Amino acid sequence: xxxxxxxxxxxxxxxxxxxxxxxxxxxxxxxxxxxxxxxxxxxxxxxxxxxxxxxxxxxxxxxxxxxxxxxxxxxxxxxxxxxxxxxxxxxxxxxxxxxxxxxxxxxxxxxx
Amino acid sequence: xxxxxxxxxxxxxxxxxxxxxxxxxxxxxxxxxxxxxxxxxxxxxxxxxxxxxxxxxxxxxxxxxxxxxxxxxxxxxxxxxxxxxxxxxxxxxxxxxxxxxxxxxxxxxxxxxx
Numbered sequence: 001x002x003x004x005x006x007x008x009x010x011x012x013x014x015x016x017x018x019x020x021x022x023x024x025x026x027x028x029x030x031x032x033x034x035x036x037x038x039x040x041x042x043x044x045x046x047x048x049x050x051x052x053x054x055x056x057x058x059x060x061x062x063x064x065x066x067x068x069x070x071x072x073x074x075x076x077x078x079x080x081x082x083x084x085x086x087x088x089x090x091x092x093x094x095x096x097x098x099x100x101x102x103x104x105x106x107x108x109x110x111x112x
Numbered sequence: 113x114x115x116x117x118x119x120x121x122x123x124x125x126x127x128x129x130x131x132x133x134x135x136x137x138x139x140x141x142x143x144x145x146x147x148x149x150x151x152x153x154x155x156x157x158x159x160x161x162x163x164x165x166x167x168x169x170x171x172x173x174x175x176x177x178x179x180x181x182x183x184x185x186x187x188x189x190x191x192x193x194x195x196x197x198x199x200x201x202x203x204x205x206x207x208x209x210x211x212x213x214x215x216x217x218x219x220x221x222x223x224x225x226x
Binding site for chain 1: 116143145147154155156157160162167168170203205214215216217218219220
């Protein structure tokens with residue numbers, strides 16, 4: 001169930017290091033953003049979300065940063081663990097709609 | 113922990129046949145969604161469903177597709193006259209509410225059209 005296309009960007013990090021995964025979104029009218037994790041053979045799993053009236057939100061080991069000026073979203077994972085290896089997608093929702101637009105995804109590889 | 117379930121996990125069908133993909137959303141959720149992911153491509157929104165009707169659909173969701181909540185637990189996606197390009201993973205998702213509420217995804221059904 002993961003995006004395994006040849007063009008999927010890959011980020012390799014050492015176990016214990018911090019990871020930063022970036023996403024550029026397209027619609028300035030988007031008001032809600034989500035980061036998903038997708039492991040091999042599974043559906044997307046919610047990690048963290050952020051509304052457009054915020055620029056930062058923290059969860060357990062994860063932080064999402066939103067820069068509306070340049071339409072950029074990032075996911076920071078602290079102390080990356082082997083279990084974090086997966087494909088990570090951002091998704092945006094246009095204000096007033098029920099529709100989520102997903103990004104292409106980034107493959108995170110955690111090196112032991 | 114409650115989860116969204118989908119059946120079958122893999123469906124193989126011949127071109128031109130009809131398929132029904134089944135989903136059981138989380139029981140107290142009110143909003144239901146179908147997405148698809150063609151191999152090597154991004155997850156694409158197909159349709160959202162609330163209060164027994166479609167609330168939004170994408171350009172992909174044409175007359176070939178339909179959704180139904182036949183009873184209090186199941187949510188189905190019917191694809192009529194399947195085409196080779198319908199081969200993909202189909203994910204069902206559900207959420208308690210709409211704005212700012214987490215969508216829970218099922219494990220997906222891999223549809224292969226031959």
